[in-house]
Amino acid sequence: MEVLRQNYLFWRLVHYLVIEEKMRVIEISPDQKQVWLEKDQEGNPAVIRVFRADIDWSKWLKEDIEKAKKSFQKAKRFVAAKKAPFYNVYVSPYPPIDNWNDAAKKQADYPGMSMSTYVIASSNTAEESDRVEDLLKDLQTKSHWKDMEYVSEDVELETQHLIREVKKTAEERTQRERSLFLYGKPILTTILLICILSVYFIVEQQGGSTNITTLIDFGAKYNPAIIDGEWWRLLTAMFLHIGFLHLFMNSLALYFLGGAVERIYGTFRFFFIYLTAGLFGSAASFAFNEQISAGASGAIFGCFGALLYFGLIHKKLFFRTMGTSVIVILIINLSFGFLVPMVDNGAHIGGLIGGFIASAFLHLPKHRQHVRQLLFLAAALVAGAGLFAYGFVNEDKGSTPLVQLQMGQELLEEGEYEDARPLIESAIEEGEERPEAFFLLAYAEANLEMYEEARGNLEQAIDLRPEFHEAHYNLALVYRELGELDEARDSVERALELEPDEELYQNLAEDLEE
Incomplete structure (x- = not known):
């Protein structure tokens, strides 16, 4: 009977943290005796491991704490806050027979870790409740633990009910998060890739994609022509590429980045983001760079901007999934642009800003609309027109x-x-x-x-x-x-x-x- 009561206490604690405190379930072990949770509140993150264990000796406890430390290092890959403190909680029918306090005291000396261990083990319900209250106080939860009462006479049946609710809540949250990444299908991304490859093939047949005059004839960004009224080059330049390597790299980036953005934002929003970012990139290149340029790089950097806006709205989910990789790749690409003179970094930065502003104006699907979206629309119009106008008066463009x-x-x-x-x-x-x-x-x-x-x-x-x-x-x-x-x-x-x-x-x- 005592084992059943402790099973109930274990799952009631997990149920309380998941349902009442809105913590995210990271993992439930196959034997349902170990649950990893993340408290992802802004400014107060934490990772909690709740372990239903029958503890006999402090030696076992010490060994398991060391295993928990290693598991925590792996678990950090799945949490947004990489420096979150770790709470290691044991629920047991009885404490270790020998002295176990030294093993369970707070661990602050482990590299990159702040760890606290709690052993909730007593046949006295009041003592258990006090120990849980200490844990919740340390976790800075919003509400308090009530004295445990059996909800029904069938403890085992009630425990199964708690397990089902925890799993259902965890699954619903996972589905909601997954749906944010699967709103649309990469239809337009595929069409754009086909268009870019087709244009490249045609240009190669008509003189070569590395031939400057051929590129100009097909609509590359060429400042003198734009000044003479051929503004449409800001658009056509997005579909031209200079050489196979340029085509390959941009196509690869569009396949992955464009596909991700179209899945998150949907086809219509992606079309607007891609077009706006591409035009911003071309306008920035026209404003700051004299050299002839072509390519989808500005629009592709706009995809980075769209992902950064997603990260602004869903910060924890962003950093828990792709955030770090997106930021690192973006920094590498921008740094490469600053180091290599022939790279049109003005187009890259312009596209990045254009993609972010376009995403902020459209906002994410199935999200509440805000008045500030109109402000972003106004910002996009003013910034785009300003860049284009500046290109006519700026005499200090970088020339090659x-x-x-x-x-x-x-x-x-x-x-x-x-x-x-x-x-x-x-x-x-x-x-x-x-x-x-x-x-x-x-x-x-x-x-x-x-x-x-x-x-x-x-x-x-x-x-x-x-x-x-x-x-x-x-x-x-x-x-x-x-x-x-x-x-x-x-x-x-x-x-x-x-x-x-x-x-x-x-x-x-x-x-x-x-």
Whole structure:
């Protein structure tokens, strides 16, 4: 009978903590003798292990406390507050025969742990009740434990009733939490991936995704064109990617992050969040960065913003599940953007802010609406319009002369010499003074019959790199056009010294001799 009474006391205590104090059930052991609970109240967290045990000797108690410490370290993975104190509670028909007080006293010296042990063991109901009151006082619960009374004559039947209620409450809470992550299905995520892959395939067929002029033709973010009225590039840039690695990384991120956000927010909300974040990212890139850019990175960082908003609303659930991983990955990506100059971190940060604001305006499904959502809508409109407007007046955008040089080279390959020349000149003026830059500029000028200018730039290229045999050969061609044949022969001979097997150089040398 005493064992039945202690079973009832054990489950009544668990029932009280779960039903009255709203604690979360972490785990119930298969034999139903051990229950792990989390008190997740703001500012007052705790992890409680309630163990129904028949304790004979203090040695067993000491050994079990050591096992409990190790189990607690593992249990911390499933709780929001990683530094929550640990309460180790034993319910037993009788205390250990020998002295057990030293084993059960508060443990504060274990690394990363504050642990208190309670042994509730007495045949005296009043003493048991006092011991439970001490535990609840330590837990800072809102209400008090009442003297235990048998609810019915059948203690075992009443115990089973308590077990069912605890399990039902735990299951209902789990289902509610799970439903927050399973509101929608990743339908739009799949459609977006198909669109992005299709656009990449088309661009590859039309000139290549790493060809700057092709990217501009297909709608990449190109500031001069946007200033001229092609604002739609803020949208089309979201579907373009520069090279396979860029496509692969963004597609992978969209699959996981976009899928998670669409499941939490639903398809319609995800569409709004993705679109808003992408436009914010493009607008921020337009406002702060001169370089040509493309990609879904801004929209993907908007997914980070949406997850952070979810974490703001469901803080404990967020950190208990994915919160730490999301924040760590976000920090790594932002840090990478600051360290690598070619990464458009303005677009990333703009997308992150845009996604957060869009999520705050829409709010989570099946949640109470708030007036502050209108404030977030106003903030989104003002911030978006402000970024776009700032792009027209900001003259201190981060520029990349190397991109301009690459664009000029691609235009030269297409025979667009007049368009290529100002781009290359601008790159040189902004500090891109490598010999290849002067060589390309001279090539454009030579084809525009600007031979004097071409000669000066080729001589500059050779001064920077004397072994630049292509520059010597082209300088010979320019000298020939200028009628300076002796200088032309000297230049082509120098080119042959550096590259004696080049047939073009040999042919030019023969022509000049004749």
